[in-house]
Amino acid sequence: MKCRKAGKLLSDRLDGALVGGSRRALEGHLRECPSCASAGSELRRVRELLGEAKAPDPGPDYWAGFWPRIEARLDRGPEPAPSFAARLRAALGFDRFDAVISPAPALAIIALLCFNILLLAQVRMGDRRAAADGRALSGPRADGRRGGAVWAARRGVDNVLCDHGGREGIDEYVLQPASFRLPAGVRGKTDYILTRASGPSSGGWARGAY
Amino acid sequence: MAASDGELVRRAKAGDRDAFRGLVERYRGRVYGIARGMTGNHGDADDVAQETFIKAYRKLGDFEGQSAIYTWLYRIAVNSALDLLRRKSRRGELGLDRSIEEAERRLAAARKGPPDGAAEAGAAELRRAVAGGLAELPARHRAVLVLHDIEGMPHEEISRILGCPPGTVRSRLHYARARMQRKLKDFIG
Numbered sequence: 001m002k003c004r005k006a007g008k009l010l011s012d013r014l015d016g017a018l019v020g021g022s023r024r025a026l027e028g029h030l031r032e033c034p035s036c037a038s039a040g041s042e043l044r045r046v047r048e049l050l051g052e053a054k055a056p057d058p059g060p061d062y063w064a065g066f067w068p069r070i071e072a073r074l075d076r077g078p079e080p081a082p083s084f085a086a087r088l089r090a091a092l093g094f095d096r097f098d099a100v101i102s103p104a105p106a107l108a109i110i111a112l113l114c115f116n117i118l119l120l121a122q123v124r125m126g127d128r129r130a131a132a133d134g135r136a137l138s139g140p141r142a143d144g145r146r147g148g149a150v151w152a153a154r155r156g157v158d159n160v161l162c163d164h165g166g167r168e169g170i171d172e173y174v175l176q177p178a179s180f181r182l183p184a185g186v187r188g189k190t191d192y193i194l195t196r197a198s199g200p201s202s203g204g205w206a207r208g209a210y
Numbered sequence: 211m212a213a214s215d216g217e218l219v220r221r222a223k224a225g226d227r228d229a230f231r232g233l234v235e236r237y238r239g240r241v242y243g244i245a246r247g248m249t250g251n252h253g254d255a256d257d258v259a260q261e262t263f264i265k266a267y268r269k270l271g272d273f274e275g276q277s278a279i280y281t282w283l284y285r286i287a288v289n290s291a292l293d294l295l296r297r298k299s300r301r302g303e304l305g306l307d308r309s310i311e312e313a314e315r316r317l318a319a320a321r322k323g324p325p326d327g328a329a330e331a332g333a334a335e336l337r338r339a340v341a342g343g344l345a346e347l348p349a350r351h352r353a354v355l356v357l358h359d360i361e362g363m364p365h366e367e368i369s370r371i372l373g374c375p376p377g378t379v380r381s382r383l384h385y386a387r388a389r390m391q392r393k394l395k396d397f398i399g
Contacts, residue, residue, distance in 0.1 A: 011384035015358075017365060045398045046391050050359035052333070053340035055246040055255075057239070062256075066238060067231055070263050074227075078268060 001029040006036045010043050215279045223270050230270070234263050237280055240361065241287045247356030248291035248349075250341040258294055262287040277370055284371045288353050295349055336397060343393030347386055354379055355386040 006029045012018040013026055030037045175192050213221075213232065221229035238259065245258035265286050273282055344352050350372075357368045358379075365383075369376045391398070 008384065011387055012380055015365065015380070015383070017380060042391060042398050043387060046387055046394055047359050049336060049394055049397055050340060050355065050390065051362070053337045054243065054360050055252075055337065058242070058252060058256075063238070066259075067234055070234060070260060070267075071227070071231075073260070073264055074267055 001025045003029075003033060003036055006030070006033070007039060010036070010040045013040065014043055014047060216275070219270070219273065219275070219279050222267075223273075230267055233266075233279065233283075237283050238263070240280070241283060243361055244284060244287045244356060245291055247344070247360045248288065248352060249294060250345055254291075254294055258287060258290045261290045265290065281367065281370050284357075285373070288357075288371060292349050292353070339394055339397065340390070343390045346393070347389060351382045351386040351389075354382040355390065358383055359387070 006026055009018055009022060009026050013023065018026060030040060175194050213229070215233070215236075218229045218232045218236075222233060241262050242255055242259045245262070246252065246255035249255050249258060262283065266283055269286075273279070344355065347355065353372060354368060357363045357371065358365070363371075365376045365379045368379045372379070
């Protein structure tokens, strides 16, 4: 038997749970291996120490009050089951806080989420408000058709119809809601049109040709 | 002649509060010992011991006698202690309870008899070392070590209490003792 296997059996041997061939093999190994024999003695000492570490009896005064406290709780009746909110707080780890301040972290998170949603909505609405009066939208200048289209794409503005006839690099484009000035004869869903800031439309319109 | 466990259980299930008290007084010491070993301090042990008997009273109707009543009680005690340890872990309260020393002093003052300074100090130091080692063990390994090496229960009884095979009990015991061996090296002669 090798030391590695012997080490794993020492605990069972200590408890008298090792029998038969395994016990004989281990005993034979311990006779020949001082290191494992020492390990076995140490393990026995650990078990003795653990037995000595048993906490002392708390004493007659403690026990005198033990049953009366149990009886008092039984007389009060069953404690009400924790509410869903209390169980949720416990599951999220918020029960470490006072009841007064425990809702604070959840409320803070909710407030932050609402703020971000409002901010995003305002940015989108701000974009549309700017577009409605024909001014170029905030952000990078709509430098040409391609610049305007890229700008629109970055802001998640889609369904854009583009005036294809403008002069690239020369004409400034503006993104406007389609309800503002939808060219005649246009088919398909159109939310915005990308049109030249000044001058008449070229008459050529295209989608996604950026 | 004292009533048997079976008689006390039968009467307690029928609503005899005195019969239930008889069970409490018969097993409170062992339940407290298990709770004390698992939690490492008197305050938590008291909470767990009280909680164990309250739960046992309320669930007595579910006890069908497939195990001994004390196996059932000790199982409730271990689970109650594990619940407390989990709650404390979530709150970041785990680790060696610094109130152990204060609680020990209060208990020692409450007990009768002359103090033996040196022996008490040595025993207290050992208990602190053991409590520290136990606190670092995974809960299931701690339970096995407490039930076997501190409370002196056999493997088969522990396997019934914990609901795991005797082989698992022995395996956890082996692991837990190896960890404690390192923790108690200063005490090993």
